[in-house]
Amino acid sequence: MAELPHIAPIGTEGYLVRFADRLDDAANRALVGFAAALEAEDVAGLVEISTALASVFVRFDVTRIARADLVLRLQALLDSRDWLTAASAAPPRLWRVPTLYGGAAGPQLGEVAKLVGVTEEAAVRELSAARVRVLAIGFAPGQPYLGMLPERWDVPRQTALSPRVPQGALVLAVRQFNLFANETPTGWRHIATTHLKLFQPDAPQPFVLRPGDELLFPAVSEHDWAMLETDPMGGAQLEEAT
Numbered sequence: 001m002a003e004l005p006h007i008a009p010i011g012t013e014g015y016l017v018r019f020a021d022r023l024d025d026a027a028n029r030a031l032v033g034f035a036a037a038l039e040a041e042d043v044a045g046l047v048e049i050s051t052a053l054a055s056v057f058v059r060f061d062v063t064r065i066a067r068a069d070l071v072l073r074l075q076a077l078l079d080s081r082d083w084l085t086a087a088s089a090a091p092p093r094l095w096r097v098p099t100l101y102g103g104a105a106g107p108q109l110g111e112v113a114k115l116v117g118v119t120e121e122a123a124v125r126e127l128s129a130a131r132v133r134v135l136a137i138g139f140a141p142g143q144p145y146l147g148m149l150p151e152r153w154d155v156p157r158q159t160a161l162s163p164r165v166p167q168g169a170l171v172l173a174v175r176q177f178n179l180f181a182n183e184t185p186t187g188w189r190h191i192a193t194t195h196l197k198l199f200q201p202d203a204p205q206p207f208v209l210r211p212g213d214e215l216l217f218p219a220v221s222e223h224d225w226a227m228l229e230t231d232p233m234g235g236a237q238l239e240e241a242t
Contacts, residue, residue, distance in 0.1 A: 145178055155172060
């Protein structure tokens with residue numbers, strides 16, 4: 001098996017820079033930093049840089065940069081620093097997203113709490129205080145996979161799909177949150193809802209979140225949550241993490 005990080009061709013116009021063979025928090029932090037540095041280099045011929053849970057996908061224009069030249073650039077950047085150390089030194093952005101747990105806004109909160117072995121009230125307290133990180137953006141425009149939660153929240157996905165959860169639904173499975181950008185069916189359990197609109201196509205930056213951002217989902221009352229419905233950001237506040 002090739003030593004990691006490893007650069008491998010994907011099709012005729014892409015490369016995958018793999019940092020781990022499975023989801024690993026340190027590797028994920030490193031690849032997010034690598035992707036940001038690669039974007040900052042503004043390499044002629046690169047047309048897409050996308051991060052996943054354990055790798056970075058790079059797509060290039062074969063008429064503007066040769067494969068060999070691109071591989072040299074990627075390898076030089078990989079060799080330029082210790083990405084694990086560099087990633088841990090960069091302070092991320094922190095979002096606080098007002099969240100309504102349980103009831104109609106989170107009909108499966110009780111089910112999740114029972115699987116974990118806590119009361120609904122204890123589940124809300126713990127999940128409200130859980131600081132999670134955007135591991136990847138995917139499935140729908142601007143939609144984040146968020147983790148990692150403590151080990152006891154390793155709740156399996158459902159065996160059947162819920163036919164519909166709304167935009168802004170906060171769902172939980174396998175020690176991760178997912179925050180839905182659109183109404184959709186899902187196998188993850190729906191525990192809460194926010195008003196944050198993750199994809200804003202008319203904004204200068206259509207995706208609100210980016211890989212490496214950190215989020216908190218503090219619980220708010222039904223009254224306060226309803227007051228935020230018309231807020232373009234759903235009451236979400238951004239600050240620099242420390």
